[in-house]
Amino acid sequence: MKRNSKWYNNEIFPWVLPIVIIVLWQILGQYKIITSTLLPTPVEVVQAGIRLFNTGELQEHVLISTQRALIGFVIGGLVGFIFGLLNGTILFVEKMVDTTIQMVRTIPHLALIPLVVLWFGIDETAKIFLVAVGVMFPIYINTFNGIKNVDGKLIEMGSVYGLSRWKLFTNIILPGSLPAILVGIRYALGVMWISLIVAETIGADSGIGFMATSAREFMQMDIVVLTIVLYAILGKLSDFVAKVFERRLLKWNPAFNNK
Amino acid sequence: MFNIELKDVGKSYGDNEVLRDIDFSVDKGSFTAIVGKSGCGKSTLLRVIAKLEETSKGTLTFSGEGSKDPKIRIMFQDDRLIPWKNILSNISIGAVNKAAAKESLQEVGLIDKEKDWPDQLSGGQKQRIALARALASNPDILLFDEPLGALDALTRMEMQNLIEELWQQQQFTSLLVTHDVTEAVTLANRVIVIDKGTIQLDEKIDLPRPRERDEKFTYYEKKILNQILGG
Ligand SMILES: Nc1ncnc2c1ncn2[C@@H]1O[C@H](COP(=O)(O)OP(=O)(O)O)[C@@H](O)[C@H]1O
Ligand SMILES: [Mg+2]
Numbered sequence: 001m002k003r004n005s006k007w008y009n010n011e012i013f014p015w016v017l018p019i020v021i022i023v024l025w026q027i028l029g030q031y032k033i034i035t036s037t038l039l040p041t042p043v044e045v046v047q048a049g050i051r052l053f054n055t056g057e058l059q060e061h062v063l064i065s066t067q068r069a070l071i072g073f074v075i076g077g078l079v080g081f082i083f084g085l086l087n088g089t090i091l092f093v094e095k096m097v098d099t100t101i102q103m104v105r106t107i108p109h110l111a112l113i114p115l116v117v118l119w120f121g122i123d124e125t126a127k128i129f130l131v132a133v134g135v136m137f138p139i140y141i142n143t144f145n146g147i148k149n150v151d152g153k154l155i156e157m158g159s160v161y162g163l164s165r166w167k168l169f170t171n172i173i174l175p176g177s178l179p180a181i182l183v184g185i186r187y188a189l190g191v192m193w194i195s196l197i198v199a200e201t202i203g204a205d206s207g208i209g210f211m212a213t214s215a216r217e218f219m220q221m222d223i224v225v226l227t228i229v230l231y232a233i234l235g236k237l238s239d240f241v242a243k244v245f246e247r248r249l250l251k252w253n254p255a256f257n258n259k
Numbered sequence: 260m261f262n263i264e265l266k267d268v269g270k271s272y273g274d275n276e277v278l279r280d281i282d283f284s285v286d287k288g289s290f291t292a293i294v295g296k297s298g299c300g301k302s303t304l305l306r307v308i309a310k311l312e313e314t315s316k317g318t319l320t321f322s323g324e325g326s327k328d329p330k331i332r333i334m335f336q337d338d339r340l341i342p343w344k345n346i347l348s349n350i351s352i353g354a355v356n357k358a359a360a361k362e363s364l365q366e367v368g369l370i371d372k373e374k375d376w377p378d379q380l381s382g383g384q385k386q387r388i389a390l391a392r393a394l395a396s397n398p399d400i401l402l403f404d405e406p407l408g409a410l411d412a413l414t415r416m417e418m419q420n421l422i423e424e425l426w427q428q429q430q431f432t433s434l435l436v437t438h439d440v441t442e443a444v445t446l447a448n449r450v451i452v453i454d455k456g457t458i459q460l461d462e463k464i465d466l467p468r469p470r471e472r473d474e475k476f477t478y479y480e481k482k483i484l485n486q487i488l489g490g
Binding site: 162 | 343377
């Protein structure tokens with residue numbers, strides 16, 4: 001317990017540096033050491049946020065972006081998860097499909113953009129497709145590896161104790177691969193936002209990316225920075241939600257029940 | 260209750276003949292210990308009996324009332340508790356019903372741990388839970404594969420007493436694999452020594468229970484130990 005009693009080992013200390021940076025940034029901007037056309041001050045960014053919130057634009061665009069992200073995530077996640085399950089549990093499917101998936105996986109999914117634009121134009125489908133493809137692979141790999149790495153001794157125990165194949169799956173294989181699947185989900189959430197940012201920047205008539213591109217055309221630096229902050233907040237928020245799930249679902253794991 | 264009968268059983272992995280000419284039968288409700296050096300094929304023999312491995316030669320038969328298959332359970336050297344299930348759910352894996360699960364948890368003296376996670380228990384407690392899980396299903400045959408090997412001496416003696424007591428109550432047919440001769444003589448009616456893949460000694464232990472570490476006990480211990488070391 002000695003480690004806990006150090007003066008820097010508490011909840012507040014890690015926040016000191018970010019706060020200092022923001023204050024410094026404000027001061028540098030306020031005294032025109034950095035001009036607002038180069039980088040607006042934190043206060044100006046917050047004011048831009050309040051302005052757009054009052055007109056309702058902020059909520060509208062954030063909602064649309066979040067929707068795209070989640071729809072793409074659910075589609076890509078489900079496809080990845082189902083392939084991971086099938087390949088992890090049925091050797092025939094694994095032998096048939098896994099090598100192909102591993103090969104396709106090496107293509108950076110953002111390299112597909114020209115193709116995607118040709119196929120779908122720049123409408124909703126293109127963005128959702130790009131998110132789905134990006135999300136699919138990390139979920140696939142982690143589900144597949146998670147299942148493959150479930151302790152064989154537990155599976156043997158389960159069959160000695162007369163569990164049916166279905167019960168073996170629901171009681172041992174699926175929960176045993178859950179930690180890996182959750183790692184995949186957290187990683188995929190990051191990929192989800194990156195794919196969306198890129199997709200929305202290329203072409204959109206709504207969403208956070210649209211806010212950014214149109215603000216850039218009018219040189220509204222405060223809004224440009226605001227959109228960056230919005231993406232950061234959304235990314236952090238989804239990671240936080242995933243962490244909460246992790247804690248709840250893995251509370252049996254000594255690494256997570258730190259009370 | 261079931262008898263187990265092995266006729267001329269052999270088991271090979273490729274060219275490696277692990278077991279050969281294994282020929283013995285076990286009476287229902289009896290307690291038999293199988294001892295031998297590490298790597299002599301003890302675990303393989305248990306796995307064959309549990310039908311986790313096929314025999315390469317010979318036959319394995321079970322005979323009992325009716326023609327149904329016996330319910331066989333194994334207690335492994337490692338507890339093999341499911342980390343994401345609490346203690347009661349772990350026992351319920353093998354249990355006929357919830358009441359049976361609680362009853363066997365009571366029998367091993369850990370009823371107050373029913374809501375704990377396996378990782379919160381000590382090694383000895385985990386093996387008690389593994390024993391409770393095996394018993395909760397009312398097995399016809401219980402196979403022990405060095406289940407006490409990793410425990411400290413005191414905990415091991417406690418577990419031996421518990422196993423003996425529960426076996427006397429419930430009379431499941433028991434087969435205990437161990438490399439600990441004292442443990443074999445403490446628990447079994449009969450000790451079989453395996454070396455080089457086959458049976459070298461088959462000794463009835465004719466001692467009253469609970470067993471005292473007296474002269475007769477030592478006689479059996481010595482005889483078995485000499486066979487293992489000399490053979
Ligand atoms: N699945 C397997 N494949 C190949 N060889 C095996 C396998 N299982 C056991 N063996 C071999 O069988 C021999 C006996 O193993 P085992 O029955 O575990 O011994 P014991 O339990 O007496 O220590 C060892 O030489 C081991 O290498
Ligand atoms: Mg062994």
